[in-house]
Amino acid sequence: MAMSRALRLVLLLLMAGAAASAGAVQRALLVGVSELVNQPPALWLQAPRNDVLLMRQALLRRGFAAADITVLADGVDGAQLPDAQRIHDALARLVAQSRRGDFVLLYFSGHGTRLRNVVKTYQEPDGLAENFLARDVRGTIGTDAVLSGGVRDVDFDAWIGALLARDVFVWSVFDTCSATSMTRGLRDALPVAEGPPDDEVRFRGIRVDQLARGAAAAPAPAAPSGETGMPRARYVAFFASESHQVTPELKLPRKDRTARPQGLLTWAVAEALQRQPATWRELFNDVLALYPPVIEELAARFPTRELPSPVAEGNLDLALFANSLAPLSTRPVWPAQRAGDRLAIDAGQLDGLEAGQAVRVLATRDDGIVRSADARLAQVEAGRTQLDVPAELAALPGSVDWSLTPQDEPASVMLRVAAARGLPEGLALRYPSAIRRVREGEPDVRWTELAGGGHRLDVVSPELAALLGPQARGGAPIADLPGLRRRLEALAQLKWLLRLNALAQGGQLDGFEAVLEVWNGPRLARSGAAQSAEPIAAPAAGERMALNVRNTSGRSLDLVIVGIDAEGGLHPVFPRDDGETNRFERGAPDAPAAKRFELPWLGAGGSRLLVLAAPAAPWSAPRLFGVGPTDAMPDLRVRGLPRPERQHQVYAAMPGWPADAPLSK
Incomplete structure (x- = not known):
């Protein structure tokens, strides 16, 4: 069966028609920072000015009006310079202009950095805050760890919240390093530019102490307050890298004599939009399909670097560029890799697949035409599945992108x-x-x-x-x-949680710890490992429970924590339903990533806690375990490129107390 993606856009157009009749508008703010005027030229970039022009062209092809696209970039005719104050002013105008039903793209291309910020309200596991570097950035002054000319992650979060409060759909794209945490919240100084002058590769990412300091730290421009906890049903974001990674810019497309320096994510997004994807998930999968040859080349040229793993989060199954909460699909779609007559998927029993299950195999050609065939799964392991290529698809060429989606629940x-x-x-x-x-x-x-x-x-x-x-x-x-x-x-x-715990029971993950703690005011009364066969005594009157999670594995983790109270109610702990995702940051023995979660409902008879964690290898398929916030607005994280590396380690714990009475010692 063959079907053009253009046909599926009929539904999108029907939904967009209602918004258009109400005067809905598509707007975009494109920010590209190539030159850091207060910093040494060695830290400057080449591609952001090209990136904003490429994105503008892609949006115009998708129906955006030129008057509704604002560009802040150096080296671009007619554009204002991307200073910090101008960026905040442009965001403020977007909020003021936006009305219910509108669509807004927030696009940022340039350098990012991370620093310790003791005044930040939300503390991430590594204790660091992310900043996008505006054109006028200066280094930190004294010990207050505040950048002058940086746009903070908490500021982005506030602006996005202000737009969501107006029922605006927000798509954010961050083609920066340290990008993944850019809306929530490098130890070694790395050279920005490497390679021969005619094929230079620049990496976006600056250690904060590489920045030249100014005479004084100017106050940060004001961001909206009170909207940071807005539900993110109308939200999608693409990130060029995880929070500890850098991302490249280089001449793209490769081997094209007219190619210009471009950010890898920006180029891939612009190319993928030409394939007419119907949903955000299809767009992101098309982006990922463009990465392998570039990543393979960079891996050969820079073998010591950890290359970026693109990330997407949000309500990915909604129609592209539409302000509607009606998903085109609610089934997961996993990328597949073909080897001969076999397909391999980095998902398995832990993701809700089982032997004999009916699935649909999808093959997407370069022109966007999708062919599909039905199949049944035969070989399903905990984290990996293999099946034969359906006979009706076997003759397709090697350039086809393969994926698999279940036709029913297990x-x-x-x-x-x-x-x-x-x-x-x-x-x-x-x-x-x-x-x-x-x-x-x-x-x-x-x-x-x-x-x-x-x-x-x-x-x-x-x-x-x-x-x-x-x-x-x-x-x-x-x-x-x-x-x-x-x-x-x-x-x-609850039935699925029990199945998950049984599948992963007793699993270990090197460098990961989950410790239950009982606190009496500011004093730690007692603690014990979540996996212990002998649970700690439940809290007495006046005591409270918490879970302390610590990652020293040297890798990012896919982590899910869900609580079950004595009445059988579910409590999402990580990710929560306020915009967090299931990616837990990388930590090492000398710089652990740790976070404490308060569990006020845990300890009563019948209460339980499920903790699941697995390594998130670079370019891995998502490992969401089928668990997350219980409402309909998924802040799902899809990470990286499919890679046939098998992940054997998984951590599972389900501590709790007997249903009829609390445990006492």
């Missing part, structure tokens, strides 16, 4: 509900959690409609019942259908 983790009638409509579940009505066999839950109105759910699965307190197992009436839906959704997620 049968083994579906919550089986015995009920006299069909399940309530409007159930919202994250893959692979699912609910199925059953009439035969052993159900997990029985649903009874009460004579006087309301509903009752009785948990009959021994595994689920062991997790819940007596009240949560059944008996208490549920007043209305919304309450029934929430309860069923929570039980379905």
